[in-house]
Amino acid sequence: MDFSAINWLAVIAAVLSAFAVGFAWYGPLFSKAWMVEAGMTEEKIAQGNMARTFGFALLFQFVMAFCLAMFFFGNPDAADQVNAGTGAFYGFLTGFGWVAMAIGVNALFEQRSFRYIAINGGYWVVVLTLMGLILGAWR
Numbered sequence: 001m002d003f004s005a006i007n008w009l010a011v012i013a014a015v016l017s018a019f020a021v022g023f024a025w026y027g028p029l030f031s032k033a034w035m036v037e038a039g040m041t042e043e044k045i046a047q048g049n050m051a052r053t054f055g056f057a058l059l060f061q062f063v064m065a066f067c068l069a070m071f072f073f074g075n076p077d078a079a080d081q082v083n084a085g086t087g088a089f090y091g092f093l094t095g096f097g098w099v100a101m102a103i104g105v106n107a108l109f110e111q112r113s114f115r116y117i118a119i120n121g122g123y124w125v126v127v128l129t130l131m132g133l134i135l136g137a138w139r
Contacts, residue, residue, distance in 0.1 A: 005073040006066070010138035014065040014131035015058065021130060022057075025123045037116035061127075068094065068128065069135050079139075087136015088129050095128030096121075 026034055035041065071094075072087060073079040082090075100121030107117045 002074060002076055005076065005079055006069050007073075007135070007138055010135050011062070011065045011069055013138065014068070014134045015061045017130050017134060018061045018065075018127045019058075021127050022123065025119075025126070030119050033115060034119050037113055037119060064128070065131050065135070068131055072132075072135055073139070082136045082139070084133050084137035088133035091132020091135075092125060092129040094132070095125035099124040099128065 035045075068091065072082040072090070100117070103121045103124070104117045107113075107120075
């Protein structure tokens with residue numbers, strides 16, 4: 001594995017993009033629907049430790065962006081084939097095929113609704129597609 005092939009600024013930009021999408025996704029776009037499907041209330045959200053939540057979210061999204069970058073650029077032979085288009089496509093496949101489906105499996109056993117799966121899985125499909133696009137474009 002060649003860590004020198006990683007564009008760390010692109011990884012940071014990918015992480016920040018996840019926060020930007022999350023702000024819109026779980027804010028104006030789907031906040032009311034997500035709260036219903038997740039069983040959340042404004043009061044319950046206010047009781048949470050937001051510094052802890054956002055801090056760990058930042059760490060976890062950094063790990064995700066780094067791992068995606070390693071998939072793209074950790075192998076020097078394959079790295080030349082990654083650009084914005086292939087990065088977005090591979091990000092989409094990661095988000096849809098792995099993350100959204102994993103959320104779906106868990107949600108089925110938790111007896112959550114399809115709407116819950118679509119909201120949370122959809123977020124990760126968009127985020128990982130965007131992360132892949134950023135990493136592929138900003139080599």
